[in-house]
Amino acid sequence: MATQYWLVKSEPESYSWSDLVKDGKTSWTGVRNFAARNNLRSMKKGDIVAFYHSVSDKEIVGFAKVVGEAYPDKTAKADEGEWSAVDLAPDKPLKKPVSLEQVKSDSVLKNMALVRISRLSVTPVNEAEYKRILELGS
Numbered sequence: 001m002a003t004q005y006w007l008v009k010s011e012p013e014s015y016s017w018s019d020l021v022k023d024g025k026t027s028w029t030g031v032r033n034f035a036a037r038n039n040l041r042s043m044k045k046g047d048i049v050a051f052y053h054s055v056s057d058k059e060i061v062g063f064a065k066v067v068g069e070a071y072p073d074k075t076a077k078a079d080e081g082e083w084s085a086v087d088l089a090p091d092k093p094l095k096k097p098v099s100l101e102q103v104k105s106d107s108v109l110k111n112m113a114l115v116r117i118s119r120l121s122v123t124p125v126n127e128a129e130y131k132r133i134l135e136l137g138s
Contacts, residue, residue: 004047005125006039007114008064008088009054017051017061021090025067029075029085036122040084041070049088050125050133052114059097060133064088094137108132 008028010016020026031037043049047066053059068087076083103109109132113123125133 001044004042004044005050005127005130006043006047006066007050007052007060007112007123007125009052009121011055012053012057013055016053017090017093020051020062020064020088021093025087025089027068027074027085028088029073031073031083031085031121032076032080033120033122035117036120037084039120039122039124040086042124043069043086045069048091048130050130053097054121057097058100060094060103060137061097062093063091063134065091094133096137098133098136102136106132106136 028040031040043066045066049064049066050060051062051064053061066086067089070084070086073083073085103112104115109129112125112129113120117123
């Protein structure tokens with residue numbers, strides 16, 4: 001199966017790219033939106049995930065890889081329903097972060113789910129968008 005591309009958001013004050021690099025791997029938990037959960041469930045081992053610092057920085061700072069496919073989120077309380085988590089490991093940092101402003105003004109990126117569905121914390125990214133982020137970030 002071909003590699004798929006995704007984007008996950010995290011507030012750097014809660015869990016940053018540097019935290020992921022330091023940890024070497026993390027369980028991506030705490031997603032409580034059905035569309036985002038379904039995106040997590042669609043992730044396959046080896047898929048590439050853009051890491052976006054939300055709220056304060058608003059920039060894509062690196063790429064992680066899916067190293068563990070969806071499993072029950074252990075942080076979900078019994079009365080919250082069925083939620084999923086995946087395992088991510090750092091793959092490569094961007095030399096230059098790609099800001100939300102750059103994304104919005106770029107002809108290839110301006111229609112990304114990051115822009116269109118801005119509240120969603122886990123979104124798909126197409127191959128052209130992935131390549132453009134790499135280009136802007138190098």
